[in-house]
Amino acid sequence: MATTMIPRIEDSGVRTRVVSLTPAPAVDRVYVVDGLKTGHVNRARHIEAHIAGNGVNLARDLSAAGNAVAAVLPLSLEDAGALVEDIDMFHVVPVPQSIRVNAVVIGADGVTTNINQAAHALSDIDWNGLHDAVGRAADQLRAEWVVVGGSLPPTSNGHGVDPSALLEIALRTDGRLCLDSPGSVVADWLRRGIPIDLISPNIHELEELVERSIDTLGDAVDAASRLVDHGLRAVLVSLGRQGAVIVTPTRQIWARTSPSRVVNTTGAGDAALAGLITLWRGEDEQQALEHALTRAVRWGRAAVGLISPTIVPENIEPARVQLEVPPRSMPLHHDTFPLAKRE
Template sequence: MIVTLTPNPSIDRAITIEALHRGEVHRATGSRIDPGGKGVNVSRALAAQGADTVAVLPAGGPEGHLMEELLDAAGVARRSVPVSGSLRMNVSVLEPDGTTTKLNEPGPTLAESEVDALLHETLEAARTATWVVGCGSLPPGVPSGLYAQLVTRGRELGVKVAVDSSGSPMTTAVDARPSLVKPNHEELAELVGRDLPTLGDVVAAARDLVEGGIEVVAVSLGGDGAVLVTADELVHARATITAPLSTVGAGDCMLAGLLHGLSSGMTPADALATAVTWGAAAVTLPGSRVPTPDDLHGIPVEVTRTPDPHLVLGH
């Protein structure tokens, strides 16, 4: 089982328009609401594929009630921690060419007792888990060391901990040496403090983290796929999507596929191929919808252990 902790979940409203023009009135051609937040998306993707998962999250206000209803409807097992504030609502504006403009609210301020309850519920769920993953930004009131604390406490329970975040929460988590981190290209550059224009630069930065004590570093690279680095492995995988609809949650679906593959005993190469398939499938779906098994068919994935280090990323 895979347990996810999402300290700052959201209701995700995706609105589709023909083209975004600042300051003008737009007529939407479609819209949808999904439960969101990185860890919530990971659990949604796992549940959609029939994998065992539990989502731990705060729930407060009308948006909190809606979140619980949406998760229940999606068949996602959850442990909700009541909080006094209302969950945030994030808005994504989607254009036909796949361009996504996001407006993210900060989230409710959590009291110290609410933060403690979140960590407690996560660790209780982790007692029967193979992986625990701390995901996303932290709302106001949550100390930046939350994920680092999760890593330390998870290690005491004998469970592997993964972290997907950015900024100070990610930096402090890395110092605690989680089993796996999943930054994107920009987050990895921020983490190591230097620009990473080529695939070779990304691999070198990932190897620095592995040498620092992290077992698996998986970096999502958008249209350039993803790369996975361990002490013994270097794997690059990429899928080509010709008709993207939305990139919202694609990296979370990739992480879900990776953790599912690793927990199922796949080799790192096969787990990364699964991850890229799940992430690419998410890009073909509207809003932050997660792929079902039927959505995974027909997505070709190229996998290599000898990637071109001179590949310039983002071109």
């Protein structure tokens, strides 16, 4: 594939319908400091808080761009009343536990430190409520994507998430199933034979999933290809400042653009995934993948320049995106900021 340049496509009239499930949401308490010094008092020059989690962040980005979205999540009634700001988008399943907290400390150099509280256990009743809410929302929207985002909480007395049920929900609306979760969850679903349409790890998560070091772009492509051989339709690998690569049964495409000033990496991977699925419906076709990957890189680039986890169309610069066959020998810089994800 020759190197190509794709013009700006953010004004596309294409819209998508998505249901996201975030079983372990959190409140992100964001502190912006001039420099983080452990063992010292650090003065924050800006503080904000918002409800977050992989599926929540993705849903906000999709909604801000005009897509039809339902974000399903468990919340206590007290938290729901205080935290949920868009009642039309959020579909809350009541649970007794208070929401967990993720402290996000952002330095002036753009380095983001997360201190993340462990997820609370959910009961069988809670999980059944989440499955039912996803099903109702998917039927109502005729969802094109069902996205499971973030970690899966431990169960207090039962079996937890039912991937077969979520797959059935996606299939009955002729939709696709995306799993945006840690590598251990992806590996478990693959062992169960669940045909996942899309995952979107960063390099560190991909290493966890394939249990080996990834030092070059060729290593990343090979790791993603092995996952595709095990039944995945596509793997979107976030490479931070080095862009992203998508791997399908017949395609390998690397996309990159000019670097952005990094303010907060939290949620950038969610933005990239959101950008991809607004234009991609699972086709293993060159032009469709190129256009979707171009948007994914643009949205991820826009997200790292913001304190807030939500991008809106006016935040997305008309950056040029270069697409090419992945150069296998290119070293990957693990010390650059990944398009961050949440455990």
